Amino acid sequence: MSRQFEYAILALGETIAYERRSADDKRQALGVGAAEFLLRVHRQMPDYLRPPFHILVLLFNAWPLIRKGRFFYQLSLDDRLAELDRWRRSRLEFRRRFVEFHVSLALFGIYSNLYGQDYQHDPVVTGAPARL
Amino acid sequence: MTLLSPEHPLASEKITPDVIVIGSGPGGAVTATQCAEAGKSVLMLEEGPHLPLESAPHFSREEILQKYRNAGVNIGFGAAKIAYVEGRCVGGGSEINRGLYHHTPESVLDLWRRGYRVDALTLDELAPHFAACEAVARVEYLPGPAPQLSTRLDEGAQRLGWSSVEVPRLYAYTKDAASGAPGRKQSMSETFVPRFLKAGGMLMADTCATKLTHSDGRWTVHARVNGSARPREIELKAKTVFVAAGAVQTPWLLRRSGIKRHIGNSLRFHPMLKVVALFADELNTPGELEPVHQIKEFDPRFSMGCSMSKRPALALAMAAHPEMIDAVDRDWRRMAIYYVQSTGGTGRVRSLPGFRDPLVRVALEPSDLKELADGLARLAEVLFAAGAVAVYPSIPGYPVLKSLADIGKLPETLSPKQANATALHLFSSCPMGEDSDKCAANSFGRVHGTSNLFIADASLLCGPTVVNPQGTVMAVAHRNVMRAIEDRAI
Structure with missing residues (x-):
């Protein structure tokens, strides 16, 4: 994975964490956690998907060069939020799909960090064998 | 017990078992165990790692990274794309599914017998094989009341006069709460795999079979061992x-091994759509057990159920409504995830030159998309009957439904590009039967035109099971391997 790719994913994770409006001071850490999760998913996805997804991330990162003269990861947080929203509302399907894919995974990562305790169980008594 | 480390000197060409089983999911684990208990020397290969059940909580981020193939990112390509998941660890799909358990409906077996000329596949003939599997992997109903998010669906169905059932699970509930867990899931790594090892079976994890060749009456399994720092290629031989x-x-x-006749051409699956329902009162609490109710009123067209609804899963399901994501933090105790799944859709599996991962192409016909749209509308109907105050379809661009009247705002059919369907159950890519025009294997799983090469997983099933397929996969695998042992075919 190239350095530009990792910068873009890190900025994307952070932006998605800030897009969630809940005001708390954990958002930067949550963004880093979400980005780490996204990087793991990119590394593990099917091998024939990795090159096109890599290119898509680089394209997403370079897109603001046209309007702002900067890469996505170099934009201010407000500009990154606006750019993410432009991709989400784009008429081009691949841009919408790109945002859907990364936002859904990043949110799953963020909520896993926030609410890992949800996976703890309370005790219950024994069950009866099923009569099928 | 023989757990072979990939670095172990035995884990090479020096092993010469009678039988090699490739894959350790419900089909492979049952098959390998029966062979080992019949006195055969058996080596079971598994591409993924050998992990304890509690290495990660169910449907957590950690579980997805550890136990799901490709971190859960698998796409069936077509006009309507399908995201599907598979297990990639010892125990396969049984480690990551919820273990909801059914016997195969008689009507499904009738279709398979008639449509594919499968011998000896009535429900009566399968019954002893279900029983044998259930003697090893316990199947239980919940010991007490089901979680509210599950009973709520049942109540909605009752108000509409629809058929709804509590489904048992492959799960051993326990009195002993010392561990803080409600019991033990009866996945393969908890049940058949330990029994296989106790019977002298050999298990090699982190080993991916990449090709089969046949010469001098023996099969050679070409495999790549991934467990060591540097992957290496090995060859293993067996009759x-x-x-x-x-x-x-x-x-x-x-197909990579040159065996292609009716292989990978007829993949089927249960396409699924999800919604998040918001209720007026609280019904979702931390530590809640898995929901178990399913609505069967519309089988075999589509069925409905409740999904695990912890906050990370709710966030994932609500991602189609990003403006509402904060509602998960605020209202999660009043939210739960429900699904509708149908039986439509077909697919093909191909290998891509130069790549490791298979390419899956899928097709959902207009009638399949219409069926899913009908199912989605019915699901919303039952949730409003159950007391939901809002229903959020997990489909980007779909409206939030706030009343029964809003169901009329849903499109009459799904747009292929919008469908956003997932599939947890895949089967039928190598159907069994005596009809040589469409079957890859005979009625008992032996690949047509080969000797001593068998298929033992969901690929063999001739079509959708309509219900959760793990029970069928285990029973059919048990039936087939017992026949092979009785016939002295192995």
Whole structure:
């Protein structure tokens, strides 16, 4: 994975964490956690998907060069939020799909960090064998 | 007990078992155990790692990274794309599914017998095989009341006069709460795999079979060992091979091995749509057990149920409504995830030159999309009957439904580009039967035109099971391997 790719994913994770409006001071850490999760998913996805997804991330990162003269990861947080929203509302399907894919995974990562305790169980008594 | 480390000197060409089983999911683990208990020397290969059940909580981020193939990112390509998941660890899909358990409906078996000329496949003939599997992997109903998010669906169905059932699970609930867990899931790594090892079976994890060749009456399994720092290639030989790598990986392996007749051409699945329902009162609490109710009123067209609804899963399901994501933090105790799944759709599995992962192409016909749209509307109907105050379809661009009247705002059919369907159950890519015009294997799983090469997983099933398929996969695998042992075919 190239350095530009990792910068873009890190900025994307952070932006998605800030897009969630809940005001708390954990958002930067949550963004880093979400980005780490996204990087793991990119590394593990099917091998024939990795090159096109890599290119898509680089394209997403370079897109603001046209309007702002900067890469996505170099934009201010407000500009990154606006750019993410432009991709989400784009008429081009691949841009919408790109945002859907990364936002859904990043949110799953963020909520896993926030609410890992949800996976703890309370005790219950024994069950009866099923009569099928 | 023989757990072979990939670095172990035995884990090479020096092993000469009678039988090699490729894959350790429900089909492979049952097959390997029966062979080992019949006194055969058996080596079971598994591409993924050998992990304890509690290595990660169910449907957590950690579980997805550890136990799901490709971190859960698998796409069936077509006009309507399908996201599907598979297990990739010892125990396969049984480690990551919820273990909801059914016997195969008689009507499904009738269709398979008539449509594919499968011998000896009535429910009566399968019954002893279900029983044998249930003697090893316990199947239980919940010991007490089901969680509210589950009973709420049942109540909605009752108000509408629809058929709804509590489904048992492959789960051993326990009195002993010392561990803080409600019991033990009866996945393969908890049940058949330990029994296989106790019977002298050999298990090699982190080992991916990449090709099969046949010469001098023996099969050679070419494999790549991934456990060591540097992957290496090995060759293993046996008279008999069972391929049980799942409905996508099995046809991928066979086609790479030059075995292509009716292999990978007829993949089927249960396409699924999800919604998040918001209720007026609280029904979702931390530590809640898995929901178990399913609505069967519309079988075999589509069925409905409740999904695990912890906050990370709710966030994932609500991602289609990003403006509402904060509602998960605020209202999660009043939210739960429900699904509708149908039986439509077909697919093909192919290997791509130069790449490891199989390419899956899927097709959902207009009638399949209409069926899913009808199912989605019915699901919303039952949730409003159950007391929901809002229903959020997990489909980007779809409206939030706030009343029964809003159901009329849903499109009459799904747009292929918008469908956003997922599939947890895949099968039928190598169907069994005596009809040589469409079957890859005979009625008992032996690949047509080969000797001592068997398929032993969901690939063999001739079509959708309508219900959760793990019970059927285990019973059919048990039936087939018992026949092979009785016939001295192995």
